[in-house]
Amino acid sequence: MINWNNLDTLEAFKELKETPLVDLNKVMSGEAGAERVKTYNIPMAEGLNYNFAAKKVDDTTLKALEKLATEAELSDKFAALYNGEVVNTGENRLVLHHMTRGQLGEAVNADGVDKRTFYTTQQKRIAEFADKVHNGAITNGAGEKFTTVVQIGIGGSDLGPRAMYIALENWAKKNNSFKMEAHFISNVDPDDASAVLTSIDVAHSLFILVSKSGTTLETLTNESFVKNALKEAGLDPAKHMIAVTSETSPLAKSDDYLDAFYMDDYIGGRFSSTSSVGGAVLSLAFGPDVFADFLEGASAEDKLALNKDVLKNPAMLDALIGVYERNVLGYECTAVLPYSQGLSRFPAHLQQLDMESNGKSVNRFNEPVNYPTGPVIFGEPGTNGQHSFYQLLHQGTNIVPLQFIGFKNSQLENDVTIQDSTSQQKLCANVAAQIVAFACGKDDNNPNKTFKGGRPSSIITGDKLTPKSLGALLSHFENKVMFQGFLWNINSFDQEGVQLGKVLAKRVLAHDTDGALKVYSQMLGI
Numbered sequence: 001m002i003n004w005n006n007l008d009t010l011e012a013f014k015e016l017k018e019t020p021l022v023d024l025n026k027v028m029s030g031e032a033g034a035e036r037v038k039t040y041n042i043p044m045a046e047g048l049n050y051n052f053a054a055k056k057v058d059d060t061t062l063k064a065l066e067k068l069a070t071e072a073e074l075s076d077k078f079a080a081l082y083n084g085e086v087v088n089t090g091e092n093r094l095v096l097h098h099m100t101r102g103q104l105g106e107a108v109n110a111d112g113v114d115k116r117t118f119y120t121t122q123q124k125r126i127a128e129f130a131d132k133v134h135n136g137a138i139t140n141g142a143g144e145k146f147t148t149v150v151q152i153g154i155g156g157s158d159l160g161p162r163a164m165y166i167a168l169e170n171w172a173k174k175n176n177s178f179k180m181e182a183h184f185i186s187n188v189d190p191d192d193a194s195a196v197l198t199s200i201d202v203a204h205s206l207f208i209l210v211s212k213s214g215t216t217l218e219t220l221t222n223e224s225f226v227k228n229a230l231k232e233a234g235l236d237p238a239k240h241m242i243a244v245t246s247e248t249s250p251l252a253k254s255d256d257y258l259d260a261f262y263m264d265d266y267i268g269g270r271f272s273s274t275s276s277v278g279g280a281v282l283s284l285a286f287g288p289d290v291f292a293d294f295l296e297g298a299s300a301e302d303k304l305a306l307n308k309d310v311l312k313n314p315a316m317l318d319a320l321i322g323v324y325e326r327n328v329l330g331y332e333c334t335a336v337l338p339y340s341q342g343l344s345r346f347p348a349h350l351q352q353l354d355m356e357s358n359g360k361s362v363n364r365f366n367e368p369v370n371y372p373t374g375p376v377i378f379g380e381p382g383t384n385g386q387h388s389f390y391q392l393l394h395q396g397t398n399i400v401p402l403q404f405i406g407f408k409n410s411q412l413e414n415d416v417t418i419q420d421s422t423s424q425q426k427l428c429a430n431v432a433a434q435i436v437a438f439a440c441g442k443d444d445n446n447p448n449k450t451f452k453g454g455r456p457s458s459i460i461t462g463d464k465l466t467p468k469s470l471g472a473l474l475s476h477f478e479n480k481v482m483f484q485g486f487l488w489n490i491n492s493f494d495q496e497g498v499q500l501g502k503v504l505a506k507r508v509l510a511h512d513t514d515g516a517l518k519v520y521s522q523m524l525g526i
């Protein structure tokens, strides 16, 4: 029997609040700092490492966090989730995204099928379909090969797959795995679809309509937009479109599509990159083997999340430190700063993953919580961000914990030496410099040039961004968000907060408005 209790009722949380504050400037300086960087480091899967030396924790804080993990029953809650309990209480659903990449516990039967078999069957069907597209067994109406794939979807049906595609595009080009160029249409702004459609060869493009619910207004509108363009080009839309949806959606089993691949209600959109939602576009773009490697990386990292020893469980430790920062130190935001151009859209994906999951004010039992929950997440790749918002991060009045990500090697390995260092060395030098600058700061007689330091960060390091290390990275953040939801005693798997805006937009379109809504509508010409 698991106890789902609010964070502020846990004894270990009260103890955590009493632990002495760590002076980051002090502990990160000199030889002690060097030792800390070596010690406060946990291996992740696929050659990644989670280093938390520049966080405001010490051995006393870590002990308190270990106690908190035990009292909050984090491992038991994770086990309940992967063994098929209804953890998404808001929607009365199981939560099974881990099962798209492995079986962590017992077999789970739902809707009359073994769910692991269901997910792997879809993966096999996608792999066969992608192979046929690549070898020309499936072609356009004129019998010519498709060269381009375009995903139509929004939110979780766009952000994760898009971020993963961008992350692997250069790697695939370098490693002879690049099969088809991918594009994405998400926004209902007609300029989005128009720009994509004018930049591609429509006659040789395969469109993937991705919507779990099959009812999302933006996606259905963009589907019609694309169908019109296909018809105007004298093409049959049904020969250019496949669907990824749930079996219960209005899109399932329709003749409008060349084929359809399925996910289900047990996978939230923002957790769906490893399901058919990411599987179709990534298998078509890079081949099914690359997608399989991506899943392998995620699976290896999931296994680490099973570890009850917090110091061997990077996602759990990252989650606990995040809660310490949010609920004891009072920090409101977290910035995700990948020093990797391939991860340029990864912060955008994490915005949805984290904020749609943990932006909640009531607990699992619909009772208001008395403490802050999910932080505001934002980010940009380094070094670009350094020339943008780092001023506030270094000298602003808010302290923003930072999540750096960095790799020893670039993906294309095409580099130059200028002023005695390569571009990759410059990139890595910058991330190392930033961690120390944020932690230790710098005194100056001029207050305007003073850096107070004491600004915490962690870094995930790796050799190179590959399909496997990307899978591990994704799993880390999915599991971190899940563990934080457990700590806050909230349901991380529904998103009621997106509904009101949708309802009001429908009223505007139906001209059923009054008051402020009416005036705003008129201002915008509706």
Ligand SMILES: O=P(O)(O)OC[C@H]1O[C@](O)(CO)[C@@H](O)[C@@H]1O
Pocket (backbone or CB within 6 Å): 154, 155, 156, 157, 210, 211, 212, 213, 214, 215, 216, 219, 268, 269, 270, 356, 495, 498
């Ligand atoms: O895949 P669907 O059902 O079109 O949903 C798209 C997105 O819309 C949301 O429901 C929010 O509006 C997200 O949670 C989801 O990822």
